[in-house]
Amino acid sequence: MNKRNIFILLLCVIFGAAGLCAQTARVLVERARKESDPSARIRLLTQAVKKAPKLATAWHYRADTYRLTGNYKKALADYTQALRLTPRDPFRYYARALAYMDARQYAQAEADLTKAISLKKNYPDFYLYRAKANMAMEKYSAAVADYKRYLARRKKTRDISLALAQAYIYTYKDEEAEKEISFLLEEYPQEAEPYYWMGRLHQNAGRQDEAVSFYSKAINRDQDYAPAYRYRASVFKDMGELEASAQDYSRLIELDPQDIFYNRRGLVYEEMGQLSKALADYNKTIELSPKWPIGYTNRGYIYLRQKKYNAARADFETAVKLDDSLPTPYINLAGVYWLQKKDKRNVYRNLEKALKCNFRDFDSLYDEDRKGWMFKGINKTPEFRAVMYGD
Numbered sequence: 320m321n322k323r324n325i326f327i328l329l330l331c332v333i334f335g336a337a338g339l340c341a342q343t344a345r346v347l348v349e350r351a352r353k354e355s356d357p358s359a360r361i362r363l364l365t366q367a368v369k370k371a372p373k374l375a376t377a378w379h380y381r382a383d384t385y386r387l388t389g390n391y392k393k394a395l396a397d398y399t400q401a402l403r404l405t406p407r408d409p410f411r412y413y414a415r416a417l418a419y420m421d422a423r424q425y426a427q428a429e430a431d432l433t434k435a436i437s438l439k440k441n442y443p444d445f446y447l448y449r450a451k452a453n454m455a456m457e458k459y460s461a462a463v464a465d466y467k468r469y470l471a472r473r474k475k476t477r478d479i480s481l482a483l484a485q486a487y488i489y490t491y492k493d494e495e496a497e498k499e500i501s502f503l504l505e506e507y508p509q510e511a512e513p514y515y516w517m518g519r520l521h522q523n524a525g526r527q528d529e530a531v532s533f534y535s536k537a538i539n540r541d542q543d544y545a546p547a548y549r550y551r552a553s554v555f556k557d558m559g560e561l562e563a564s565a566q567d568y569s570r571l572i573e574l575d576p577q578d579i580f581y582n583r584r585g586l587v588y589e590e591m592g593q594l595s596k597a598l599a600d601y602n603k604t605i606e607l608s609p610k611w612p613i614g615y616t617n618r619g620y621i622y623l624r625q626k627k628y629n630a631a632r633a634d635f636e637t638a639v640k641l642d643d644s645l646p647t648p649y650i651n652l653a654g655v656y657w658l659q660k661k662d663k664r665n666v667y668r669n670l671e672k673a674l675k676c677n678f679r680d681f682d683s684l685y686d687e688d689r690k691g692w693m694f695k696g697i698n699k700t701p702e703f704r705a706v707m708y709g710d
Contacts, residue, residue: 344371348380360384375404379411382418391422409438413445420448425455443472450482459486477507484516488523496520511541518547522554530554545574552583561591578607578614585617594621612638616648623651623693628659646678654693666697667706674707681707 344367351363364381367374382397398415405411416431432449439445450465463486466479480499487496497520503513518533534551537544552567568584585600601618608614619634632655638648653669656662683689684707685698697703 344368344374344377348374348377351380351384357384357388373404375401375408375411378404379414382414386418386421389421391418394418395422407438409435409442409445412438413448416448416452420452420455423455425452428452429456441472443469447473447479454482454486457489459489462486463490477503481512481516484513488516488520491523493520493524509540511537511544511547514540515544515547515550518550522550527554527558531558543574545571548574549580552587556587556590561587565591576607578604578611581607582614582617589617589621594624597621610641612641612645612648615641616645616651619648620651623655623658626658628655631655632659644676646673646676649673649676650678650684650690651693654690657694657697663697663702666694667702670706 347363347367347370351360351367354360354363361381361384364377364384367377368381371377378397378401382394382401385391385394385397395415395418398411398418402408402411402415412431412435416428416435419425419428419431429449429452432445432452435442435445436449446465446468450462450469453459453462453465463483466483466486470479480503484496484499484503487493487499496516500513500517500520503510504517507513514533514537518530518537521527521533522530531551531554534547534554537547538551541547548567548571552564552571555561555564555567565584565587568580568587572580572584581600581603585597585604588594588597588600598618598621601614601621604611604614605618615634615638619631619638622628622631622634632652635648635652635655638645639652649669649672653666653673656665656669683691684694685691687695691698694703
């Protein structure tokens with residue numbers, strides 16, 4: 320047998336073996352598709368990709384299984400491998416986009432969906448999920464445009480109406496938002512969410528009484544609907560109904576005990592003059608978020624009002640260490656130095672730092688119902704005015 324024939328024979332053996340491996344891999348994929356146990360399915364698909372590493376279907380189905388089990392990192396790696404093998408398949412980009420969305424990597428999801436759309440423009444779900452990715456990234460105008468493209472081929476659902484209502488509210492298109500919410504109120508009168516969003520719409524427009532009414536209707540339909548308590552508490556505070564605001568924040572904390580809600584209730588208690596309750600809430604805020612400077616700033620202010628100057632200064636200095644771009648801790652530190660020691664040098668030094676952090680609420684330093692009480696006796700001087708206004 321000459322060299323040419325030997326070479327041909329070797330090629331036949333090699334390609335025959337490769338074909339046999341690919342055939343075996345496809346059988347493994349089919350077995351995996353019928354397997355209900357995810358772990359067993361992954362084992363079969365792993366055998367398949369080892370036998371035929373260029374079989375994109377095996378990578379794709381294993382990615383699907385990883386995604387199903389919440390292993391998004393491995394799912395994304397397998398989808399990416401499937402795409403390397405079949406880079407013109409829009410549905411593989413779509414599948415990877417869904418995994419990116421599960422992993423809350425919305426920018427990557429949006430990019431994959433845009434690529435899928437470029438390969439297959441008329442598939443509605445690509446637009447639907449790109450709209451959802453844009454909503455998550457707060458790109459509301461882009462989301463609305465994609466929802467409209469989706470609705471050109473599909474019927475509007477409750478969830479899409481809710482999403483459109485939110486997007487319109489966030490882009491200040493009140494008329495369009497009201498249409499969507501009115502549709503939802505007609506179709507789903509027993510659900511809390513449409514009443515909540517109508518409340519948001521009225522609150523944004525400054526119609527506080529109407530906002531309270533709609534938030535209350537949402538709560539009447541669902542006593543555990545936390546967002547309605549959150550925003551009704553905010554409206555009550557703006558209306559000066561501080562007791563009602565504190566009660567709503569208390570209920571909200573029962574449902575969702577976050578640092579921000581303790582902090583906001585603390586601000587209400589502070590405004591009510593209930594300093595011990597405000598202090599307890601700020602302590603809880605700091606316990607939950609020890610690296611959030613706002614908790615220290617607010618607690619320090621309570622200490623300042625209680626004439627606990629050393630404790631106040633320590634909290635304001637901690638706030639500055641955590642974030643030296645916030646002006647309020649510097650203003651409050653200036654207040655400490657004046658009230659405790661009449662230390663003009665450190666008063667002006669901290670005021671200048673606040674100005675560098677874009678502090679501009681100068682009137683508050685002259686108003687004794689706000690920050691002015693801290694600077695009584697110095698804020699009337701030409702020197703103080705020169706520091707603040709550059710006179």
